[in-house]
Amino acid sequence: MGLLTATATSLGTGTTKTQLNGGAAVTMPSWARELVAVIPYMTLVTMTASQALIAKLELESTDCHIQPFECAPTPQQGGLGTTHDVHAATPDIFEVHCPLQGGEEINVYGTALILNTAAPYMGATLVVSSVRTGRQVFRKCGTLTDTATTAGETAGTAYTINGSEQIIEVCGLTAKQDTMTASQPCHGFVRLQSSDFKVAVPLKFLVTPQPAGLGTIGTPSIGGLARFPVRVPTNSTCNIQDYFTNGTTLTAAAEWLSQVAFYQVGRN
């Protein structure tokens, strides 16, 4: 086992896809036979009141079959007012198990999903192994979508996973992009629906609530993603419609996103 780093790189203030590791690919060691996992880390630098960091990481390569692999780590929630703390959650570990021959170049990208006044940074640790340790996992994220401001369900943008055999993990997140309001948390659940699920099963799962502070300053911090292992056989081309049911009334909408991990047919 070994550990490599895609060094932290500014994502800019926009929502442009940015190559981490200073714009360079990460070269796998010659002995590497599997990219086991990726562990993104990210942070805001110059804080802006009420402004969160919501971003996703993508792995791409022309040397090995690693795509699609996009994952959204725990958001860094902005604070309430002009004075507040910031909480860094324990970085999330996303399993990859991509087979390697050694020497592959892996491109690691970060994309902020909302605009930031000051550019955030993202980096990643890559875990590599000299032996295979698991079946390859692919991941895809939905589109960051506004919640309703009243309690109720909001549809996201449907997304498609290709070559899928079965979904093995589902996960959602919520955070406030801006305009925090005291005592106004966002909580609820994500629902995934698809006519390409081979079995008619519910996929409804909570997200870690986005809390809110009390008074005129305060930091609502999020401890980590709630991730759910599942097993849902799918058609090879699986179109997924995601929904978020917001449990409370909000002055300003929060944002939410769903993501799924899946096995591909014939990819071990």
Added chain:
Amino acid sequence: MNVEPLVVATEAEDGTTIGTSTTKTQLNGAADLIIPAWAKAIVSITAYVQPVTYTASEATTVKLTLESDDIAIQPFEVVLTPNHAGLGTVHDQHAPKPDKWIINCPVQGGEYLKIYGTALVANTVAPTMGWTITFANKPPTDPQVMALTKTNGKQRYYKSGTYTNTGTGAGQTAGTAYTIVGATRIVEVYGTADKGGTLTASEPTIGYFTLYSPHFVEPIPLEFAMTPIPSGLGTIGTATTENMIRFKVDVPTQTPCQIQDYFNLEIGVTVTANWVTTVGFERN
């Protein structure tokens, strides 16, 4: 041979208010949850509690209970990671990652399940509880399900003690003894504490729990820490913690097994905390 694939899926709700008192409240909008017809196991439950309109110096500690007339799931009562109070009228809030408990309860599909939430301390404004249950189409002892849960497939039961005050002085406080029936071994122990009332700056709460029983087959010590409750500085501040620490153990027991719990407060406080222990166990 056509082997039916493993199917694991989830069911959830968007949260039910549990009121401002310590009354047991049925979640899922006060309706029973009907277990999907295809399900053969309740794999796990994940739950959160979220205060909505905050009140200064007021913590939220809740217990989640599962009951059913149709399946043998009781006792199942677990205490969630508390949402700690802030200091003064301005403070932050932290949402820990929702806690998850393995259940491994076999079902036939179509049974009714009642999910309850109970605040252990009254709140000025009602908090909300939400949950997600994971079901599988194969029994808990199926090798694939056991691989998923990283368990031996045995059903888990949970029981919590009584919410007890620490007192102000450093030292040991006894809780109220509680009994688990039919247990063959305790497989998990944990405790939580929270502080309510008027908080005091620079006054953290740290300590450890002790569980004692003459019905442990071997005299195994069970002493385990709590996640400390930190304390802010000045007139405003936030005491936030990550998740409670949960300890995997393997303690064979006689049945019934009466457990006496204790909390050992290691630094004296001017404002007391309240604590509670929970044990997870297996039956034959």
